[in-house]
Amino acid sequence: MSEFLMPIRAVFEAVANSENSIALRESQYVWSLFEVAHVVCMCLFAGLIIMMDLRLLGIGNMQTPFSQLQKRLFPWQMLGMTLSSITGLILVYGDPMRFYSNIFFWMKMSLMVIAAVNAWAFHYIEYFNVDSWDNKVPPYGAKLAGALGLGLWAFVIVSGRLIPYNWFQNY
């Protein structure tokens, strides 16, 4: 396993030794600025994802047809995702070895991949027949996608918040 990770480690180490990365992690305010920005961008992204998942579960925003909600919130979700990714990548860039050796960071990354697969699967498996349930409580497949989305993104947030608690640090 550790051999498999060596190339990744090499990249992280190279970044850690770069001048800008060092400047970022030693900065007094810039690092904190991105930590704050990351939380605010997360609010836009995760907040609107949750609003959509509640609609999929049939327990929230029920007066709006699902296709309309999906279409209209999508650009804002993408904006939130883009800004969260940029601020997140800058944070990793500024202190790569701290993240490399952190179990919660890798948990967060894995959960994000699974959440993306869930969204993708929903789009291709259940969304095509949206016309038949657009104004109603969604069918079980859509509910399942909503529940999975809600749970996965909640765990992404939780594991992200646990990154500072390096209980399993192991360089």
Place this chain on the structure above:
Amino acid sequence: MLQPYFQAMNDSSVAKFISESLWVYPLDQAIHLVFLALFAGSILILDIRLLGFGMREQSVAKVARDSTPWVIIGFLGLVATGVPQLIQNAMREYFSEFFWIKMYVLPVALIYTFTIRRKVAQAEEGRVSPVVQKVVAVVSMLLWFGGVTIPSRLIGLFT
């Protein structure tokens, strides 16, 4: 004036219980953030609509009515997970300027949301001009994110 009360929280058995556990405090912080996402989403879905974007085919009043329960649930979750953090860090909070900014803006934002913003959002279509709707949305976001969320994150970063 309030220092004795903060000192009492600091010395309480609840604070002792939280600090003796490895997991309670971090998990409380993490769940606080999940409720923040729920709360922020339910605020933003209406503010974006008031700005004239987002779910434009739907009436503002309906977006408002649908989102209100989640604003309340999100807020209650934030309070339930926020109070233990306050108890655990009572003296740090007491001496943090950001904590007091949050505590002063929070009631203003809350009252604003359930009076002015609510009235404007539930008004009959066409009775409130789009300019007023936009101003109401911008003030809402400035109060909640500028006045509450950002100072909250700064408490822990600059103590």
